[in-house]
Amino acid sequence: VIPGWFSEISPMWPGEAHSLEVKEILFEGKSDFQDVLVFQSATYGKVLVLDGVIQVTERDECAYQEMITHLPLCSIPNPQKVLVIGGGDGGVLREVARHTSVKQIDICEIDQMVIDVAKKFFPNIAVGFEDPRVRLFVGDGAVFLKEVSDGFYDAVIVDSSDPIGPAQQLFETPFFESLARVLRPGGVVCTQAESVWLHMHIIKDIFSACRKTFKGSVKYAWTSVPTYPSGVIGFMLFTILRCILQHFAYLNLLAKLWTLRFCFLLGGQVQRTNQHRV
């Protein structure tokens, strides 16, 4: 450990640690769930750290918050009811609020201290809480989902910390089953899904849990965030297919398109034959 520098050391990335020069420690606390630290860095603005792991820096937070939000919300038409799990800094809320179709934004963050610290030190991120469509629930996201009725949300964004600590349950099969239950057919889920350079085993586990749980498509996306381990972070996106009748409607549409295509071909043929005659 270099004096005057913060190093992100964790068993989740053994043998390597990204470091930032610390200008000033602004806050140090211990909540019921985790150690909370805020410091002024030399090059990335203010930094929020939970249990020794960087969650947000002022300089590169946009790369993560925009991707985890707009990938899912731009992938379905007209999202209206959105749930955020985790994300107590408010950055994902800020991005969700930019979607005019959205009417209700619920957030379930486990740690009130994260919310308070974000409001005090990261006003440009915590501004997300000020949108009138936001309803805040402080509690465990996995427990919260149990109270939600079936098919309630159009989109769920799981902006969670790593699977060591309070977010562990958010990477396990029962949680994915709850997500599948609260999502409406045609809805979409996007979860924080770690780095391809460091966590292939976690990614594979999430992928296979989702494949079993979601009768729809499961896709992985990633973006570059310099202050996250290995400089990249990924997302697992899953959708639930609409009901079986809608499958038939889709097949019906395909059949019609083929018939149309056939008619065009035939029409072209007839035209050509006629031209030939002329």
Ligand code: AAT
């Ligand atoms: N947008 C900031 C990025 C984060 S913050 C992750 C948030 O998830 C934290 O505020 C944490 O308190 C919250 N959280 C953890 N467990 C739970 C839970 N069970 N229920 C609800 N909220 C929870 C993610 C940074 C990713 C870092 C990658 N290395």
